[in-house]
Each structure stands twice: as structure tokens, then as C-alpha cells.
Amino acid sequence: MDIFQKTGKVAIGSRLRLLTAKVTEDASKIYEMYHVDFSPKWFPVFFVLSEDGEKTITEIAEQIRHSQPSVTKIIKEMSGAGLVKGNQKSDDKRRNVVGLSKKGTQLAETLRIQTKDVELAVEGLMAESTNNLWEAIAEWEFLLQKKSLFKRVQEQKKLRESANVEIVEYEPKYKTAFKQLNEEWISNYFEIEETDSKALDNPEKSILEKGGEIFVALYENEPLGVCALIKMDDPDYDFELAKMAVSPKAQGKSIGLKLGQAVIEEARKQGAKKIYLESNTILTPAINLYYKLGFEKIVGRATPYKRCNIQMELRLK
Amino acid sequence: MDIFQKTGKVAIGSRLRLLTAKVTEDASKIYEMYHVDFSPKWFPVFFVLSEDGEKTITEIAEQIRHSQPSVTKIIKEMSGAGLVKGNQKSDDKRRNVVGLSKKGTQLAETLRIQTKDVELAVEGLMAESTNNLWEAIAEWEFLLQKKSLFKRVQEQKKLRESANVEIVEYEPKYKTAFKQLNEEWISNYFEIEETDSKALDNPEKSILEKGGEIFVALYENEPLGVCALIKMDDPDYDFELAKMAVSPKAQGKSIGLKLGQAVIEEARKQGAKKIYLESNTILTPAINLYYKLGFEKIVGRATPYKRCNIQMELRLK
DNA sequence: ATCATTTACATAACTGATTATGCAATATTA
DNA sequence: TAATATTGCATAATCAGTTATGTAAATGAT
Incomplete structure (x- = not known):
């Protein structure tokens, strides 16, 4: 029997973690299938750069809700793969303005097609289920922003x-x-x-x-x-x-x-x-x-x- | 504007990761609130031990769907905190049969109450949302077991x-x-x-x-x-x-x-x-x-x- | 104008998980 | 019964993220 049936909803964290792991594991296999030299974790960074053009490290971090060091590291890796160019000219010498390189822009095109395939696959999953995961997550994000899980548990305790x-x-x-x-x-x-x-x-x-x-x-x-x-x-x-x-x-x-x-x-x-x-x-x-x-x-x-x-x-x- | 609205559902992995992080972050604060010296990641291991009594490392790993080394490490930590006793008598000397210690059994009682509070808080969240996250995850687990995300994307590509x-x-x-x-x-x-x-x-x-x-x-x-x-x-x-x-x-x-x-x-x-x-x-x-x-x-x-x-x-x- | 504060980023250390690997103990098979 | 395979676990290395911290550049206050 499934363990989560026994634990009850306290284990929502563990259960989320397992699903996340399963999804991201497949993600890297998917990139392989399209023969692109691309790590799944680059995606959010790559996405904002291809959408918005040049951006500083901190701006990217805020937008994709990662920590700044995480973005720094990802940019370094993508730089190594030749997908982005850092240290674009900027008045403020503290800032590291990065943008897609030519190779990066070309890759964006390829990824657009792949993205479409994944999108359809995910939508297929949604269509097969009665509870919409995507929407459910969005709702949780909203509700937790209004009142954190901690606060909610505290209230129950009280x-x-x-x-x-x-x-x-x-x-x-x-x-x-x-x-x-x-x-x-x-x-x-x-x-x-x-x-x-x-x-x-x-x-x-x-x-x-x-x-x-x-x-x-x-x-x-x-x-x-x-x-x-x-x-x-x-x-x-x-x-x-x-x-x-x-x-x-x-x-x-x-x-x-x-x-x-x-x-x-x-x-x-x-x-x-x-x-x-x-x-x-x-x-x-x-x-x-x-x-x-x-x-x-x-x-x-x-x-x-x-x-x-x-x-x-x-x-x- | 939320980035996930722009990326579309390809980013379901990233989105899941963020939600998981937010939930587990609060989890440790919740344990603190109850003044128990307990790490959230111990929960699944602790749970099966309190339910089923003694178990080997591998059995626990299978049941909670973690890797075996992960359980080994958790048991070691819990051992340090005095919650479990390892190396119970067993004919097979390879096996490490672990069970809750007296202190662990006592803690189980305290946690039962806390668990109830969390359960109610989570159910409150469900009640406030129109899409049931818990059920949605269960459905995805089921559907992905039948056909992996990779396979589904592959089919779309084809x-x-x-x-x-x-x-x-x-x-x-x-x-x-x-x-x-x-x-x-x-x-x-x-x-x-x-x-x-x-x-x-x-x-x-x-x-x-x-x-x-x-x-x-x-x-x-x-x-x-x-x-x-x-x-x-x-x-x-x-x-x-x-x-x-x-x-x-x-x-x-x-x-x-x-x-x-x-x-x-x-x-x-x-x-x-x-x-x-x-x-x-x-x-x-x-x-x-x-x-x-x-x-x-x-x-x-x-x-x-x-x-x-x-x-x-x-x-x- | 100078000094303190803030900002932008990089680096280091840590975390909670994973896979890879090695080593006994046990089970199987020729 | 000896050789081989399998099992159970520990340890090491890695990974994708995090927080903490240091440092140079820019900004603000007196």
C-alpha cells in the first residue's frame, strides 16, 4: 500500500519532493532526446533571457525566484557552453549584464519546438486527470502567500x-x-x-x-x-x-x-x-x-x- | 507578472520545486514551534518505524521510496538524537534492524498531536482551493507510472x-x-x-x-x-x-x-x-x-x- | 568632501537528496 | 563443497539548490 495513504497529508512535502524528482529526472532525458546540450536547470534562466534580452544576475534571480548565487552559477555554466555572454557594457561596474550569444539565440529556436512537445505532453496528463495539478499549485502559491503554512498550523495548534x-x-x-x-x-x-x-x-x-x-x-x-x-x-x-x-x-x-x-x-x-x-x-x-x-x-x-x-x-x- | 504564466507548463518541474521548497522550509519552523528536536526529513522514516515496529534499512527505503544510502544517513542522525536503536539482534548479520527507542516512542505520541494540527491546516488549504493538490499529485503519480513523462513527450515529438x-x-x-x-x-x-x-x-x-x-x-x-x-x-x-x-x-x-x-x-x-x-x-x-x-x-x-x-x-x- | 551605507556579485560552506562503488555475509549452483 | 552470484549496507562522490560572507562599486548623509 502506498505510504502516503497511511501518513496522511502531513507528508505533502515528501510527496511533492518525490514528484518533483520524478519530473526533473525525465526532463534531462528529454533534452537528450532532442540532442541539445542543455541542462534542465538552465531553463528558467534561458527562458527569461530569450524573452527579455539582456538582464543582470539579480534581475534574473528575482524573476525566476532563485537565489542570486544559483543564477551566478547557472550563468557560469551556460557561459561555458557558449550560450550566453556576460559582462556586457554597463555604466555600473558592479553589474554583470548577461544576454544570449548567437549560439544561444539559435538554440532558443530549437527549444521552442521542444517546449511545445512538452507542453502538449503535460496538457495530455492534465486532460487525463480530474484534478488539475498546474492550477492546484498556482492556488497553493497564492494561498501560502496570503498566509504561510506555518501560520496556518500555528492557528490550528492554538x-x-x-x-x-x-x-x-x-x-x-x-x-x-x-x-x-x-x-x-x-x-x-x-x-x-x-x-x-x-x-x-x-x-x-x-x-x-x-x-x-x-x-x-x-x-x-x-x-x-x-x-x-x-x-x-x-x-x-x-x-x-x-x-x-x-x-x-x-x-x-x-x-x-x-x-x-x-x-x-x-x-x-x-x-x-x-x-x-x-x-x-x-x-x-x-x-x-x-x-x-x-x-x-x-x-x-x-x-x-x-x-x-x-x-x-x-x-x- | 508571474514567470510561470509566461513559460507555460514546460516549467512544471521548476514550479513544483519552488512549492516543495516553500513547504519544507515551513516544516522545520513547525517542528520548532512544537519544541521537538526533530528534522523534517526524518519524518517518513520515523513514521514507518512507529507504525510497523522494527525494520531493516532497505525495507524502510523501499517503503518511503528513498534511496538506501539516504535512509542509512537518516538512521544515523536519528540514532545520534537517541530516537532509534540500530543493530537489533538478527540471524542475518548483513542486516541492520532498527526500531524506535523509548525516547522515540515517547516522541511519537507528541508528534501524533502535531501531525493532526498540520493535517487540519493542509485540509484548510484544500478547502480554500478548487483544485485538490493532494489528489492531483496522486493522479500524476499514477499516470506517470503507467507512462512516463519522457515517453509522453517522445510520443508528441513523433x-x-x-x-x-x-x-x-x-x-x-x-x-x-x-x-x-x-x-x-x-x-x-x-x-x-x-x-x-x-x-x-x-x-x-x-x-x-x-x-x-x-x-x-x-x-x-x-x-x-x-x-x-x-x-x-x-x-x-x-x-x-x-x-x-x-x-x-x-x-x-x-x-x-x-x-x-x-x-x-x-x-x-x-x-x-x-x-x-x-x-x-x-x-x-x-x-x-x-x-x-x-x-x-x-x-x-x-x-x-x-x-x-x-x-x-x-x-x- | 568624506565617511557610512547599500548594492551587485562572487565565493565558500552547507543541505538533502542522489548514483556509484566497495565489502562482508548469505544464498545458489555446478 | 567450492566457486559464483546476490544481498544489505556503508561510504564516497556528485548534484541542484540554499544561506553566509566578503569585496568592490555606487549612493547617500553630514
Whole structure:
């Protein structure tokens, strides 16, 4: 049985490689059949030169999507075979302007006929198949340019992993996690302040007993993110979203988003009208997350934290 | 503008190569993302080992359609990474039976999850395209196995070239061609006999004036093939097909077939019932051609040629 | 005008594959 | 049972590409 049926589509790379090898192997035999002293790998270079006349090495490389050294080498080989002339006159002495030689131009004519034969053979293959390989490749090129395979896999990973993230309410066993996760990022960017320690050392007293909530994100039963909803003593705001912390090793699982959503949900349940938060603009991903959650920037409130340079609020309807 | 739009489908090899490169480039980044110390090229080997348990190097190579040295090298690398154990006990000391190590088996579990993510990403790509790349490749593999690309191009070439072959009646200007083409192949396989020279030196007298015909195949106005229809002085046969000669440099243009058809057509026109010919079985392509033209083997006629070891006839209705 | 930066290319080193080749171990055959 | 052929694998050489790096020429900034 064919191995690719078993591996599934992960092996698309290997499968592509094998087909490529088979096709290029035949390519050199085909040139032999036409008795032309020509290496298949020269084709793209030769083609652009016969189409566009003279060109520099780099221009060719860009057009055929090879690396520049690859084109340099090919031109050298073709030069040896007498098909191209390099170092044409040019004002810029760095540039190596190459063009087809007389022999090259003659060969172009021969190759045109051969090209036609190959074209017909390939089209015959297309006609025999129900899925058009040529078009399929073109579509992949287009789609991968819009979003790379890497990015696509990353998204799948995130999707799967975020499905395994569970948001639970605070329990005493998460006390150390709550402290450590917060200290980790704070100390990474700033100094830990007096106000921090007070809240982190005794969340029960400083947050829960005052009517707040703490949510913990579990991934495979390990607490990897926390976020608090703190009751505010302020006529303008009901709650503050604070102490949001996600372990760096758990990036990309949408944990922050899920915590934020849980916090907002809870605030809404308790009939809150507005939630407040403060942060620092160097924490770009966090700020983006807050915007995503619906928070908007505000100005002018007093804050006990030195590190705060942005304040936001969310109006709940 | 994309270069492949200009080149047309001859460049399918180059295009495949580029796509393969793009896919495999992302592959290694994907492994990195999952924090596994794993090279993409190991995948096929790793896969068969995790599926089938222990295997020899050659078995793996066959299954994943790599060369044996390639597998040897990969196994060595994977061995270095502690993923496989080689030289398992085996009666046959030439064989290197390899299997996954404990670490390898553990990794298989991790990779299973990653594989799933990639699979979904690839399927997403398929879903976004109208031409299914995976299926298209499978179809090409199947079609190319039935008939290689080389063979297909060869057929196109033949088709095109045979369209340029023109069969004309003998004229004095083809006298030397008639002689040379025949002498070329005869002297190549046998000795030129007395009977040959007589006919070749003076075709007008020995063939045409006796009511026979000679046809000449022109390719780009050059005579590259000849064939004679010789009137026989025999109650059983009207004509003999003889002096068929095609230049070796004109192989693959169906010149022999066209000449044969012209000769038969002429015989039919003249009301012939049976055509005779003699040849030698070492000339396999010629014999095959005669069968293709409808000739059948007969036995027992006398012949002036030493080299003749097969006799054939064609009954015309 | 001078100095730093960028550009254009060549060269070197590497990569993932291949074919060619050599050497044991095993199987086959006279 | 000895000679010969085949098998299984490792090693070496090659190939078509790549990235990294060096260098001279041109361009830009102060």
C-alpha cells in the first residue's frame, strides 16, 4: 500500500519532493532526446533571457525566484557552453549584464519546438486527470502567500490548545500560582511595588473578601493564567480588571482572552456598568487584548502604581 | 507578472520545486514551534518505524521510496538524537534492524498531536482551493507510472515530426539517396551481396522498368527513407516489398510505417492480391513493422539472399 | 568632501537528496 | 563443497539548490 495513504497529508512535502524528482529526472532525458546540450536547470534562466534580452544576475534571480548565487552559477555554466555572454557594457561596474550569444539565440529556436512537445505532453496528463495539478499549485502559491503554512498550523495548534483551557474560580490551592505568575511578569518589566505585594500575598483578604473574584486558567490541570475582578470604591466604576498574568510558556493558547471574557461575564452577572483597568503601553499584546475585549482608553484618573501609563474602561450594556 | 504564466507548463518541474521548497522550509519552523528536536526529513522514516515496529534499512527505503544510502544517513542522525536503536539482534548479520527507542516512542505520541494540527491546516488549504493538490499529485503519480513523462513527450515529438514526413515517388535525383540509405544498414548488419548492388546501382532498370515503384520519404525536403515495390515473376505473388531503408538519424518519425503504407496502397491500386517480403529476424524493429502492416510469416520459398531467414506475405482483400 | 551605507556579485560552506562503488555475509549452483 | 552470484549496507562522490560572507562599486548623509 502506498505510504502516503497511511501518513496522511502531513507528508505533502515528501510527496511533492518525490514528484518533483520524478519530473526533473525525465526532463534531462528529454533534452537528450532532442540532442541539445542543455541542462534542465538552465531553463528558467534561458527562458527569461530569450524573452527579455539582456538582464543582470539579480534581475534574473528575482524573476525566476532563485537565489542570486544559483543564477551566478547557472550563468557560469551556460557561459561555458557558449550560450550566453556576460559582462556586457554597463555604466555600473558592479553589474554583470548577461544576454544570449548567437549560439544561444539559435538554440532558443530549437527549444521552442521542444517546449511545445512538452507542453502538449503535460496538457495530455492534465486532460487525463480530474484534478488539475498546474492550477492546484498556482492556488497553493497564492494561498501560502496570503498566509504561510506555518501560520496556518500555528492557528490550528492554538485552536486545539485553547479548547483545552479551562477557566475556574479561585481556590486556596492556587494561592502560590496567583502570586508567582504575577511576580514573574511584573519583575520582568518593572519593579515589584508595595501595592503589588499586599494584593498578591493575601488575595483572599485584599480581593475576595471585598466582593471581588479571581479566575484561574487551567491547561492540563496546571494553573497557567490568572486574572482578578476587584471591587472598586468609586462612584464611576464597579470593578477593576487587574492582576492579569499568563505564563510565557502558555503563549498562543488564547488564555488571556478567555480570562478576560470570564472576568467581564462575572462583572455583568453582578450588574456592573463599567470596568476599569490600568496598564503600560510597553505591554503591547496586553493592550491589544484589552482593546479586543472592548476596553477604550481614558485619561485622568489617579493611580497608586508608578508603572501605569494607560488607563482604560469598558462600558457594559 | 508571474514567470510561470509566461513559460507555460514546460516549467512544471521548476514550479513544483519552488512549492516543495516553500513547504519544507515551513516544516522545520513547525517542528520548532512544537519544541521537538526533530528534522523534517526524518519524518517518513520515523513514521514507518512507529507504525510497523522494527525494520531493516532497505525495507524502510523501499517503503518511503528513498534511496538506501539516504535512509542509512537518516538512521544515523536519528540514532545520534537517541530516537532509534540500530543493530537489533538478527540471524542475518548483513542486516541492520532498527526500531524506535523509548525516547522515540515517547516522541511519537507528541508528534501524533502535531501531525493532526498540520493535517487540519493542509485540509484548510484544500478547502480554500478548487483544485485538490493532494489528489492531483496522486493522479500524476499514477499516470506517470503507467507512462512516463519522457515517453509522453517522445510520443508528441513523433506525432509532430511524422506530420512533416512526406512520401513522394522516385525521381532520378534520389538515386544516390536510394543507394546510400540501403548500403548503410546492410553493411551495418551484413555483407553487401551481388544481388544488392545490381538493384541499387540501377533502380530504374532493375525496378521501375519492370513495373515496380520506389517511394521516397522526405523530412524537411531531405530524403531519409526509401522503399521499393518490385514486380515479381511468380504466380503466387504480384509484388515484393524490398529495399526498405530509413536513416538512423530519422528514427522515431514513423517513416518506415508511412513508406510501408504507401507501398501497400500502390500495390492495391494496381490490383495486387499478395505481397511478399524477406528479411532477417535480427532486425527486430523491421519485423515488428511488417507485422504491424499486416504481413504474416510464411515458410519455404527460395531466395537469392544469404541474409534472409524470415519470409512474410500480406494478403490484400 | 568624506565617511557610512547599500548594492551587485562572487565565493565558500552547507543541505538533502542522489548514483556509484566497495565489502562482508548469505544464498545458489555446478 | 567450492566457486559464483546476490544481498544489505556503508561510504564516497556528485548534484541542484540554499544561506553566509566578503569585496568592490555606487549612493547617500553630514
